Amino acid sequence: MADLSQIANVVISLDTASIAKASFGIPLAVSPTTAFSERVRKYSSYNAAQQDGLDPQTLKALSAVFSQTPRPNQAWVGRRNAVLVNLTVTIPSIVAGNIFTFNVNGTDITYTAASGDDAEDVYTGLNTALTAQSVIAALFTATASADGLSLTIKSPDTATVIKPVTNLGISSSGSDDGLAADLNAIQQEDSGWYGFALVERGDDLISAAAAWAETQTKLFFACSDTAGIWASGDTDIASQLQELQYLRTSLIAHKAAATEYPEMAWMGRCFTIAPGGETWALKTLSAITPSKFSDTEQSYVFQKNANAYEKYAENTFLINKGKVASGEWIDVVRFRDWLVDNIQKNMASLMIRQKKVPYTNGGIALIVNNLNGSLIQGQQAGGIAPDERDSDGNTVPGFKITYPNAADMSADIKATRTLYIEFVALLAGAIQLVEINGSLTYSYEG
Numbered sequence: 001m002a003d004l005s006q007i008a009n010v011v012i013s014l015d016t017a018s019i020a021k022a023s024f025g026i027p028l029a030v031s032p033t034t035a036f037s038e039r040v041r042k043y044s045s046y047n048a049a050q051q052d053g054l055d056p057q058t059l060k061a062l063s064a065v066f067s068q069t070p071r072p073n074q075a076w077v078g079r080r081n082a083v084l085v086n087l088t089v090t091i092p093s094i095v096a097g098n099i100f101t102f103n104v105n106g107t108d109i110t111y112t113a114a115s116g117d118d119a120e121d122v123y124t125g126l127n128t129a130l131t132a133q134s135v136i137a138a139l140f141t142a143t144a145s146a147d148g149l150s151l152t153i154k155s156p157d158t159a160t161v162i163k164p165v166t167n168l169g170i171s172s173s174g175s176d177d178g179l180a181a182d183l184n185a186i187q188q189e190d191s192g193w194y195g196f197a198l199v200e201r202g203d204d205l206i207s208a209a210a211a212w213a214e215t216q217t218k219l220f221f222a223c224s225d226t227a228g229i230w231a232s233g234d235t236d237i238a239s240q241l242q243e244l245q246y247l248r249t250s251l252i253a254h255k256a257a258a259t260e261y262p263e264m265a266w267m268g269r270c271f272t273i274a275p276g277g278e279t280w281a282l283k284t285l286s287a288i289t290p291s292k293f294s295d296t297e298q299s300y301v302f303q304k305n306a307n308a309y310e311k312y313a314e315n316t317f318l319i320n321k322g323k324v325a326s327g328e329w330i331d332v333v334r335f336r337d338w339l340v341d342n343i344q345k346n347m348a349s350l351m352i353r354q355k356k357v358p359y360t361n362g363g364i365a366l367i368v369n370n371l372n373g374s375l376i377q378g379q380q381a382g383g384i385a386p387d388e389r390d391s392d393g394n395t396v397p398g399f400k401i402t403y404p405n406a407a408d409m410s411a412d413i414k415a416t417r418t419l420y421i422e423f424v425a426l427l428a429g430a431i432q433l434v435e436i437n438g439s440l441t442y443s444y445e446g
Contacts, residue, residue, distance in 0.1 A: 020345075025194065026193040027072065027264060027268060028040075029196070030179075030199060032083075032200065033058050034160060037161050039190070040078055040190040042076050043062060043075055043077065060260070068265055070272040081156040081178060082173065086171050087164060090164075094121075099112050100125075101166040109133065112125075119148075176202075183212050193218075194271075196213075199261075201223075203237040206249075214246055218248060219334065220249045221250050221264070224251060224253065224254070230297035231300060249325045256289045270330075275339075277383075280331055281322035282318050305321075305325050306325075307321055343371060343374040343375075347370055359406060368421065401423045402421065
């Protein structure tokens with residue numbers, strides 16, 4: 001049979017190569033959880049996290065995210081190495097026959113209460129049951145006391161899955177000096193998240209996380225109830241972060257930081273808005289208690305480039321100012337990160353699709369048009385100002401691109417196969433304060 005290619009031979013190539021863009025809308029809770037062994041676990045709802053055996057503090061952090069309206073589609077948990085685990089009784093009174101169980105790497109450790117047992121008896125009984133499982137017991141140094149069954153993990157770098165099963169609660173903590181290594185391991189396994197917060201509290205941990213964030217393309221949201229933040233001193237954690245001029249850490253001063261996670265709620269609320277289209281100020285955070293600061297206390301918080309969630313009017317609760325420790329606006333940092341990623345990946349996709357981009361005016365035009373398109377996307381996102389007219393009627397472009405003429409380039413530069421292009425773009429910015437001066441009169445005349 002004859003082939004139609006003898007009449008019309010058609011070859012269509014797919015020049016559609018592209019590189020996946022980074023996500024700038026996924027929050028990560030960094031936790032010393034023992035509920036799973038992988039470094040990152042992803043949740044699409046609070047119920048899914050609740051069913052996964054996570055500890056109460058990590059669940060509180062995720063609840064803060066998923067309580068917002070609107071809320072992100074996902075929240076991730078990044079596991080840092082736990083070094084200490086504490087198991088405690090969760091029922092109000094103990095009677096004979098009550099069963100207490102926790103699971104270690106798939107093995108149940110169980111104690112059945114006898115008549116007259118108190119909580120310490122339960123912990124002692126669980127310790128005895130643990131000792132009987134020699135392989136499991138070898139993982140820990142275990143101590144039973146009135147405060148609980150304490151398990152010090154001998155090899156924190158080896159993930160140990162520990163879950164309460166019946167009538168027991170769990171809490172865990174990581175090492176003070178191991179946070180950077182944990183964050184590196186989390187990012188190495190999956191770097192698809194953008195903002196992160198710590199489930200554990202402590203200003204030393206905040207300092208360590210902030211130092212790490214400064215070396216990454218991530219944002220760190222911290223929370224502290226250290227009273228020095230809203231006082232005149234300069235040794236508190238907010239002052240320290242400000243002095244270091246950290247661009248990637250945003251701190252919330254919050255009096256209920258021990259029990260609430262406003263920083264997770266804040267990410268949950270604002271990560272629903274695309275970079276460039278948001279401000280981080282003047283947002284209501286669901287399920288978060290506003291702090292009560294005096295005018296003087298608030299002024300110290302804001303002077304130190306920290307943020308606060310407060311009551312502004314009847315039934316009006318808002319977070320302000322929306323800054324990172326250096327004083328830059330969070331939305332500007334996030335948009336800058338997005339724009340870098342967008343330009344970089346659009347340009348790389350072009351270079352991959354083309355068989356060759358010649359060092360000619362035509363080749364330069366391909367590059368410039370690609371960059372122009374990325375900057376227009378920045379305008380459409382709301383981060384770069386649109387073209388506008390000044391009071392004299394002159395057009396003020398939102399951005400300007402400067403590029404060379406191929407014929408003017410030296411042979412040495414061409415030999416490097418490197419094209420140098422510059423652009424300047426005007427930030428769209430945002431209005432967060434309106435000052436209005438008016439007067440009342442009986443007449444516009446006289």
